[in-house]
Amino acid sequence: MIQAPLGFEDHLPDRLPVWRRIEDAARRISETYGYREMRTPLMESTELFVRSVGEVTDIVEKEMFTFDKGDKDSLTLRPELTAPFVRACVEHSLFKKKPFQKLFYVGANFRKERPQKGRLRQFHQFGVEALGASDALLDAETVLLALAFFEAVGVPGVRTRVNTIGCPTCRPAFRDALKAHLEPKLARFCENCRRRFDRNVFRVLDCKVEGCVALSSDAPRVQAHLCDGCRAHDEGFIGALRRAGVAFEQDPRLVRGFDYYTRTVYEFRAPGLGAQDAIGGGGRYDNLIAEMGGDPAGAVGFAVGLERVVIALEAAGKAPEEEWFPTRVYVTHIGPETRDAAFDIVRTLRTAGISADMDFEGRSLKAQMRNANRVKAPRVVILGPDEMAKGEVKVRDMAKSAEESVAVKDLAARLARAEE
């Protein structure tokens, strides 16, 4: 038996209503906040992610699905959508047309990691990007939008953590101070932290190992090293959240994995997700547009993991298995001589915009009725030899168990009325 590749999942019909609910909410909320949907290719030049996400990140080092390795035209299945969005805006000169763009996406991403709960190789994200402006109110707007989305789909218990990580002006000094502070006691940190020390020292602050948390508890804080611009920005962001009445936690240990983040970073966690409890995350990336060849301009955005939203909903008992039945009228037939006529009726109803279906397996009337009931069709048309001889059919109201005779030529109009 051939099965789906590791970390790739089918979305069977019974599971789809949950996904539709989530995607509909994402679109509705985004548009309420003034964001427009954009779609970009599933593949991009490998170079795009190497330059944006960062050469020494896990994603670029070992998690990309890359084709034509080494080739100049090397392509990679997108591991995230921020960089592609910036690329598309620059490529199509959207910023010339309008320097400020508010865009959102719902789509698939790919990372070649070991799957576990809440982590797949093909996963789906909903995200928004406010590109071309540096107002701290936008950082707050994106947080509010994400929270409105969680509220709309019904994810309970979302906790918001925020932090600032400075900018290229002030971050180097903080990094040096952090390194200087940690270096003397490096040997007492866990193996991972010792590795992080060289790769991305800020991640040491994110370590969950108790010993490391204790060891770094008196480490220097970003706040003490922020430049004036970053400090003012952070205050603007925090102030806006406070005025909006958002419950959030300022966490100096919060850091982000991608190179392009500057200033504001934030993360949403939800219960029930297992080890991967981040349901969404985002922040500001003020240098990415320039790096992609656009005129320097700020941007901010987030991404939400939709599989994790589904898990959170399931954990909260809010994602019951639903079945989606579109058929409104089920047309039964008795004997082969009425089958063609039944198909004609189905065709007519569909043309009139009424969702209709019939049996194609040559089953008994009883079986056809059972099937009509199973697909929850509110009405059943019964066409037997007797009815056909009179040029009429019986229309059965399944809920009322009542039947009436209707001339075939009046059927579409009669059922259209019943649908209203």
Place this chain on the structure above:
RNA sequence: GUGGGUAUAGCUCAAUUGGUUAGAGCACCAGAUUGUGGCUCUGGAUGUUGCGGGUUCGAGCCCCGUUACCCACCCCA
């Protein structure tokens, strides 16, 4: 890449200390007076017990290997 766990019907799970034709519920199919759904009743089909080897008179059960999946580490949504 590393560690741990699991593997029996379409699904969820049973199967005495190793012992006969591996069972149940749900789902599926067919019936229960002529051409009529749900509820009920009756009947029916369905398995290479993941795969390969070993021990044994005898293996779903014990041993070894292998594969797949799950969870976790790393990192991230």
